[in-house]
Amino acid sequence: MIHRNSLLIGLILGSIVAAILYFFVLERPADAAEAPRLSFPVDCVIGQDCWYMAFVDMDSRSTYRDHMCGVRTYDAHKGTDIAPDLSVVNTLTVLAAAAGRVIGTRDGLDDSPMETEDSGRDAARCGNGVRVDHGDGWTTQYCHMAQGSVTVSTGDMVEAGHKLGQIGSSGWSELPHLHFQLEKDGAPVDPFLGTVATTNDQCLASRGLAAGLWHGAGARNAESYQPVHIRKIGLTTATPTREIAKFGGYPKTANPDAGVLVAYVVLFGAPAGAKIETLVEGPAGQTIFANEKIIERDFAEYFSFAGRKRNGQEWPTGVYTTRVEVSGNGPVGPFAIRAEADLIIQ
Numbered sequence: 001m002i003h004r005n006s007l008l009i010g011l012i013l014g015s016i017v018a019a020i021l022y023f024f025v026l027e028r029p030a031d032a033a034e035a036p037r038l039s040f041p042v043d044c045v046i047g048q049d050c051w052y053m054a055f056v057d058m059d060s061r062s063t064y065r066d067h068m069c070g071v072r073t074y075d076a077h078k079g080t081d082i083a084p085d086l087s088v089v090n091t092l093t094v095l096a097a098a099a100g101r102v103i104g105t106r107d108g109l110d111d112s113p114m115e116t117e118d119s120g121r122d123a124a125r126c127g128n129g130v131r132v133d134h135g136d137g138w139t140t141q142y143c144h145m146a147q148g149s150v151t152v153s154t155g156d157m158v159e160a161g162h163k164l165g166q167i168g169s170s171g172w173s174e175l176p177h178l179h180f181q182l183e184k185d186g187a188p189v190d191p192f193l194g195t196v197a198t199t200n201d202q203c204l205a206s207r208g209l210a211a212g213l214w215h216g217a218g219a220r221n222a223e224s225y226q227p228v229h230i231r232k233i234g235l236t237t238a239t240p241t242r243e244i245a246k247f248g249g250y251p252k253t254a255n256p257d258a259g260v261l262v263a264y265v266v267l268f269g270a271p272a273g274a275k276i277e278t279l280v281e282g283p284a285g286q287t288i289f290a291n292e293k294i295i296e297r298d299f300a301e302y303f304s305f306a307g308r309k310r311n312g313q314e315w316p317t318g319v320y321t322t323r324v325e326v327s328g329n330g331p332v333g334p335f336a337i338r339a340e341a342d343l344i345i346q
Contacts, residue, residue, distance in 0.1 A: 042082045091167050100135065
């Protein structure tokens with residue numbers, strides 16, 4: 001009798017434990033204890049119509065490194081910056097990365113690129129944006145959206161993929177892009193690793209090869225890491241400046257009597273030791289000049305140019321092409337990234 005009672009009590013206790021596990025563990029929403037699984041926050045494909053401008057700085061000291069131990073970031077950067085490709089005519093749509101409740105919005109600010117520091121934008125660096133609460137201290141923030149584009153209001157419930165607005169350049173923003181920031185209890189978290197920045201000197205590039213918190217299209221886009229991005233490239237007959245090269249570029253035509261021919265390039269993420277090779281060819285395919293430069297230290301952004309003076313005779317008319325290759329050893333091995341641009345002399 002005692003044995004049968006013990007067995008019955010054991011069965012009852014087991015049923016109670018199973019019920020507790022089912023209702024309080026198995027059925028508990030994932031975002032109540034874990035980071036939300038993140039859909040990609042922009043309706044685009046990296047390498048086709050958008051690119052990564054900068055990643056989260058994973059080094060909490062004055063130095064900086066991204067999730068792959070590269071320099072595609074800058075000191076104390078708290079989010080992932082996603083920018084439209086230069087070929088994109090219309091702005092890209094910003095999407096909620098996970099289900100949640102909208103806890104803040106801002107709209108109505110000018111969204112023209114900030115070409116020089118503007119103290120008037122300092123109080124609203126995020127610009128037009130949206131903040132979403134995902135539960136258990138997890139939030140996402142979406143910054144620099146286009147003026148008048150925000151489609152949600154505080155208190156709205158959104159699902160992953162819900163349209164929030166359009167990419168712009170409002171707030172503290174030099175170029176149209178989305179600043180996407182994931183936080184846990186107010187601390188920025190890198191979505192590629194699911195961790196916060198540290199002072200750890202050890203950095204294994206292989207750690208960033210996993211999808212991290214991304215899933216679906218986000219996981220596929222997470223595989224598109226490049227140690228260097230060629231933002232702008234061109235040819236001009238003037239001494240180029242970083243500001244003009246980056247924000248507007250130079251005319252695509254020039255006169256034969258121009259005194260100099262100069263090739264320029266703007267890089268985002270420029271690791272020490274990388275080599276920049278510049279070649280300019282004339283209308284008949286002849287080499288006008290070639291140049292090599294080694295980057296001496298890490299740069300979050302790098303501007304370089306090289307050129308040749310005209311020797312007496314005018315430049316032959318026709319199409320001139322500059323070809324730039326940036327190569328070196330990246331976080332996961334050797335890399336070589338190329339781009340080209342034309343100038344018509346007429």
